[in-house]
Amino acid sequence: MGKRVAIVGFGQTYQRSSRKDVNGVELINEAVVTALADAELTIRDIDAIVIGNMDHFEGINYVDMWSAEGSGAVMKPVIKVCTGGTTGTTVAMCAYYHVASGMFDRVLAIGWEKNSESDTTGAIITAFHPVWERPTLGGAVAGLAIEASKYMHNYGATERDGARVAVRERLHALNNPYAHLHQEWMKGIPPEKLVDLIVGSEQNAMLAYPLRMSDMCPRTDGAAAVIFAAEGKAEKIAPVPAWVHATANRHNFVYAGDVDMDRNTTIAEASKAVFKKAGVKEPLKEIDVCELYLPYSYAGLKWIEDIGFCAYGEGPRLLWDGVTDMDGELPINPSGGVMSSNAIGATALIRVGEAALQVMGRAGARQVKGGDVNLAFATGFGGCYWGDIMLLGKKKPA
Amino acid sequence: MSKIAIVGVGQTACTRSKIDTFEEMVFEAASRALADAGAEVGDIDNVVTVSNDFWDGRTISSMAVQEAAGSWGKDVSTVEGDGTFGALYGMMRILSGSFDTTLVVSHMKGSESIMNLITNAMFDPIYQRGLGIDATSAAALQARSYMTMSGATEEDFARVSVKNHGNAKSNPYAQLPMKITVGDVMASRKIAEPLKLLDCSPIGDGAAAMVLSNKKGLKRFKKDPVWIKGVAHCSDAFTLGYRDLAKSRALKEAAKKAYKMAGIKNPLKDLDVAEVYDAYSYMELMWYEGLGFAPEGKGYELIRENATGMKGELPVNPSGGVISSHPVFVAGMLRLIEATLQVRGEAGKRQVKGAKTALAHGINGPCGQAHCVYVVGA
Amino acid sequence: MTDWKDKVENMVYTGRIKVPYLWNVGKTGSRFLVAIRDKKEIWGTRCPGCKRVYVPPVKSCGECFVPTEEWVKVSDKGVLESFTVVHYSHEMQPRKAPLAYGLIKLDGADGAILHLIDDTDFAKLKTGMKVKAVFAEQREGTIADIKHFTPA
Numbered sequence: 036m037g038k039r040v041a042i043v044g045f046g047q048t049y050q051r052s053s054r055k056d057v058n059g060v061e062l063i064n065e066a067v068v069t070a071l072a073d074a075e076l077t078i079r080d081i082d083a084i085v086i087g088n089m090d091h092f093e094g095i096n097y098v099d100m101w102s103a104e105g106s107g108a109v110m111k112p113v114i115k116v117c118t119g120g121t122t123g124t125t126v127a128m129c130a131y132y133h134v135a136s137g138m139f140d141r142v143l144a145i146g147w148e149k150n151s152e153s154d155t156t157g158a159i160i161t162a163f164h165p166v167w168e169r170p171t172l173g174g175a176v177a178g179l180a181i182e183a184s185k186y187m188h189n190y191g192a193t194e195r196d197g198a199r200v201a202v203r204e205r206l207h208a209l210n211n212p213y214a215h216l217h218q219e220w221m222k223g224i225p226p227e228k229l230v231d232l233i234v235g236s237e238q239n240a241m242l243a244y245p246l247r248m249s250d251m252c253p254r255t256d257g258a259a260a261v262i263f264a265a266e267g268k269a270e271k272i273a274p275v276p277a278w279v280h281a282t283a284n285r286h287n288f289v290y291a292g293d294v295d296m297d298r299n300t301t302i303a304e305a306s307k308a309v310f311k312k313a314g315v316k317e318p319l320k321e322i323d324v325c326e327l328y329l330p331y332s333y334a335g336l337k338w339i340e341d342i343g344f345c346a347y348g349e350g351p352r353l354l355w356d357g358v359t360d361m362d363g364e365l366p367i368n369p370s371g372g373v374m375s376s377n378a379i380g381a382t383a384l385i386r387v388g389e390a391a392l393q394v395m396g397r398a399g400a401r402q403v404k405g406g407d408v409n410l411a412f413a414t415g416f417g418g419c420y421w422g423d424i425m426l427l428g429k430k431k432p433a
Numbered sequence: 434m435s436k437i438a439i440v441g442v443g444q445t446a447c448t449r450s451k452i453d454t455f456e457e458m459v460f461e462a463a464s465r466a467l468a469d470a471g472a473e474v475g476d477i478d479n480v481v482t483v484s485n486d487f488w489d490g491r492t493i494s495s496m497a498v499q500e501a502a503g504s505w506g507k508d509v510s511t512v513e514g515d516g517t518f519g520a521l522y523g524m525m526r527i528l529s530g531s532f533d534t535t536l537v538v539s540h541m542k543g544s545e546s547i548m549n550l551i552t553n554a555m556f557d558p559i560y561q562r563g564l565g566i567d568a569t570s571a572a573a574l575q576a577r578s579y580m581t582m583s584g585a586t587e588e589d590f591a592r593v594s595v596k597n598h599g600n601a602k603s604n605p606y607a608q609l610p611m612k613i614t615v616g617d618v619m620a621s622r623k624i625a626e627p628l629k630l631l632d633c634s635p636i637g638d639g640a641a642a643m644v645l646s647n648k649k650g651l652k653r654f655k656k657d658p659v660w661i662k663g664v665a666h667c668s669d670a671f672t673l674g675y676r677d678l679a680k681s682r683a684l685k686e687a688a689k690k691a692y693k694m695a696g697i698k699n700p701l702k703d704l705d706v707a708e709v710y711d712a713y714s715y716m717e718l719m720w721y722e723g724l725g726f727a728p729e730g731k732g733y734e735l736i737r738e739n740a741t742g743m744k745g746e747l748p749v750n751p752s753g754g755v756i757s758s759h760p761v762f763v764a765g766m767l768r769l770i771e772a773t774l775q776v777r778g779e780a781g782k783r784q785v786k787g788a789k790t791a792l793a794h795g796i797n798g799p800c801g802q803a804h805c806v807y808v809v810g811a
Numbered sequence: 812m813t814d815w816k817d818k819v820e821n822m823v824y825t826g827r828i829k830v831p832y833l834w835n836v837g838k839t840g841s842r843f844l845v846a847i848r849d850k851k852e853i854w855g856t857r858c859p860g861c862k863r864v865y866v867p868p869v870k871s872c873g874e875c876f877v878p879t880e881e882w883v884k885v886s887d888k889g890v891l892e893s894f895t896v897v898h899y900s901h902e903m904q905p906r907k908a909p910l911a912y913g914l915i916k917l918d919g920a921d922g923a924i925l926h927l928i929d930d931t932d933f934a935k936l937k938t939g940m941k942v943k944a945v946f947a948e949q950r951e952g953t954i955a956d957i958k959h960f961t962p963a
Contacts, residue, residue: 037528037529037530037531038529048467053833053835055837056835056837056838057837057838058559058834058836058837058840058872059833060443061837061839061871064870064871068871077876077886078876087513088492089486089492090485090486090487090492091492091514091830092832093832094554094830094832095558096485096486096487096551096554096555097513097514097555097797097798097799098669099514099798099803100522100555100668100671100797100798100799100802101556101557101671101672101802102671103668103669103802104671104672104869104871104872104873105871105873106466106669107876108668109668109669109670109671109688109873109874110667110668110683111667111668112665112666112667112668112687113666113668113803114514114518114521114522114666115512115513115514116510116512116522117486117495117729118491118495118510118511119492119496120491125510128510129510130520132526132529132531133525135528135529135530135531136524136525136526136527136528136529138525138528151833151835152832152833152834152835153811153830153832153833154830154831155833157831158492158829158830159492159828161486161490161491161828161830162491162492162496163491164491164497165491165824165826166824169826183625183753192706197865213540228445230669232584234550236618245783248957250518258767259957267865268696270799284508284509284510285506285507285509286504286509286510287497287505287506288496288499288631289496289499289500289501290498291688304506308508328573344456353452363879380511414566417493418492419496422491452821490826490828521829547901547942549899549901549902549903550902550903553901553903558832558834558842559834559840559867559954560867560924560925561925561954561955562903563903563907563911563953563954563955564907564912564925564926564927564954565901565903565904565905565906566912566925567901567903569897569899570895570897571914573895573897573912574894574895574912574913574925575893576895577893577938578892578893578914580895592860621895622898623894623898623913624897624898624899625898625899626895626896626897626898627895627898628895635889655861670873670874671873672873673921673925674892674914674915674916674923674924674925675863675865675873675922675923676923678893678914727819748845791927800821800921
């Protein structure tokens with residue numbers, strides 16, 4: 036049996052549309068220095084580093100090597116992992132396995148992105164098969180639009196349901212100083228009214244039916260770093276370490292045509308594996324808060340069904356009942372989520388870091404349940420059907 | 434340490450250019466590793482694939498090989514780096530207690546892109562790329578720094594090329610088995626001085642896979658385990674001008690840790706065979722020093738005395754090394770596979786008699802910025 | 812069984828990934844490039860820990876992991892620590908082969924800067940020789956504003 040592992044520190048840069056004042060290595064350094072300060076550690080306390088990026092998103096090959104001076108990897112073990120949109124959670128999981136293996140006591144996980152420096156859709160198209168798919172299919176919006184319209188067809192969901200998710204994310208982001216989008220005009224307006232305004236707005240351009248501008252995530256520059264530590268060390272570093280109770284991933288994508296567009300099977304199977312490991316029987320009741328990688332609004336309806344928070348088709352009801360709002364039974368994305376900040380390579384790691392903050396009771400204005408969070412659930416998701424799950428908890432796992 | 438065993442290994446032949454797709458190559462290597470282990474894909478708990486988006490011309494390059502690696506429905510991750518780093522992550526995942534067995538697979542089709550452009554992209558976009566620097570021209574700068582520091586000559590580099598290309602003649606998987614002389618190397622076309630054509634490895638196509646297991650998982654497999662006795666990795670700084678290019682402090686650090694885990698005190702004596710990442714001839718001499726086979730600046734003595742030849746004190750690269758076959762990202766895993774075969778006594782005509790303890794070495798980044806060192810034994 | 816494989820015509824699909832990138836140099840690097848562009852001066856940053864002077868400048872020292880905020884003007888002359896003459900061509904190279912690269916330790920800096928060596932007989936290059944920067948006539952704020960180095 037491996038070692039128990041906890042998150043003991045988290046640092047993120049302010050997520051912004053463009054960071055012209057720093058280059059990539061300097062941006063990475065900013066997040067690392069912030070995370071070290073958060074855990075009151077120095078780089079000398081770090082035994083190994085894990086970093087990732089999507090090469091064609093930043094035009095950077097061998098990021099682990101290139102960033103060594105900024106990441107703190109000089110004369111340290113460093114490894115690069117990359118799984119697309121889920122790179123952040125993949126990095127987190129890799130850091131977890133580093134520590135759980137017993138080989139390293141304190142490991143730094145780093146994710147970053149400078150979306151302002153490249154053509155994101157151009158880069159996403161390169162994720163598809165060069166011979167069979169790139170000429171005819173690819174990019175993020177179209178695939179998600181198909182998923183959304185299928186969901187609407189299967190369960191009778193409407194554009195208003197999608198907008199309700201967007202409203203939740205943007206309202207939550209107002210509590211998070213690190214979030215990229217702060218739509219101050221929304222303040223004080225009830226969610227239902229906001230939904231009407233969004234759905235009825237002529238300025239809210241249709242991108243690919245049913246997805247409008249308001250349904251999508253922004254493009255963001257930002258970086259994040261999370262520090263994982265082994266039992267015996269973690270308790271000394273953090274007053275309340277966020278223990279990793281379970282983690283799992285699934286990835287079943289080779290050709291787009293094979294993907295089940297009706298259900299998100301990878302998120303579903305990875306969630307099932309995590310709940311089994313952690314002994315979670317009733318996810319909605321037992322989990323206190325979620326940080327989900329929801330890159331667009333309708334994911335906030337459908338994927339929560341796949342995770343098992345409610346039955347198929349019941350996602351919209353949870354949203355309208357306020358169950359997933361800040362004061363609901365299961366607050367989702369108190370940070371404002373991906374729809375409020377999407378520095379892609381950092382995004383999934385921020386989900387893990389934010390979930391850890393909730394467990395530690397240190398999430399400030401976005402803290403839920405007065406800090407009384409026992410279990411927090413974080414996901415990563417790539418448009419190429421890569422589903423990562425990490426379940427964090429206040430109690431040290433058995 | 435004897436917690437993780439290598440129970441199956443598989444490799445495709447390395448060639449200049451394969452018609453097979455990534456999927457087909459990965460399937461071949463993975464199937465061979467499973468067959469070698471006497472196992473089926475159902476015996477594998479989780480998968481680590483190794484690939485690189487720039488080389489593959491695909492973002493999330495690992496996606497193409499999911500089915501071929503048998504990872505459908507399984508936990509899977511992807512390392513972008515040399516295969517030795519992928520195997521290390523595969524090993525950590527078992528040690529964590531989450532899995533008993535891991536399949537690690539790595540692929541490369543160097544033939545489908547242009548090495549100089551891909552490796553140019555590993556340099557800093559603001560200060561270095563525009564100068565046109567690439568892996569080979571950077572290596573040439575390192576080779577000269579090393580010559581200045583050590584007094585090693587171009588003939589010494591040539592001796593490495595002669596030895597390894599000759600060894601490759603006994604390796605059916607090698608791309609460039611050749612009987613050549615020091616004169617041939619010296620007379621070969623200038624590439625980036627002081628490096629000549631026969632000082633440089635051929636970037637090619639190939640795939641490799643291995644099955645790792647803990648003690649509990651062993652009963653699923655028929656093959657006798659080869660244990661990972663020690664392993665460590667370490668990176669130097671990135672910027673060439675701010676590293677001491679002639680010395681490899683990162684390799685020294687990684688070797689020190691791996692030797693400590695494995696109980697190796699005198700590597701030259703305690704090891705029976707070593708497989709090192711000689712992407713360019715001079716590197717092998719530098720790595721002798723980093724790995725503690727020779728004092729700093731004295732690596733050339735070993736090659737002059739033929740101490741690292743097949744009949745020498747410590748045969749290095751009986752497989753023919755990277756200089757004879759260089760599928761990037763796969764090449765380090767091939768070193769680990771060869772070390773495994775040597776310890777098993779299954780290395781055929783290139784078998785080092787009675788090999789019990791073997792070293793395998795992989796590198797990452799320009800001029801061997803990062804290193805991963807394994808010691809394996811029966 | 813394999814008959815058809817021997818006879819089949821192998822198809823090749825030629826791709827070319829074109830994703831436009833720009834890379835922000837950052838304030839630290841920008842100050843360095845602007846000084847070269849406007850004044851033909853080369854500046855580095857000094858680490859308060861190990862006292863190394865980095866050229867090109869860094870915002871933090873990779874060895875000591877502390878911010879480096881002190882600016883130091885270094886010479887445009889230095890020592891050739893290593894060099895290579897490259898005999899092949901590819902499209903990222905700014906000049907046709909043969910071309911030469913050097914690692915140049917500028918007087919006043921602690922590490923070496925990578926650059927082109929030119930305007931000389933390559934056969935006469937030697938490690939340890941003195942070289943100096945040749946600035947481009949038209950300077951645009953990139954590393955190419957130093958055209959190359961040449962024996963001093």
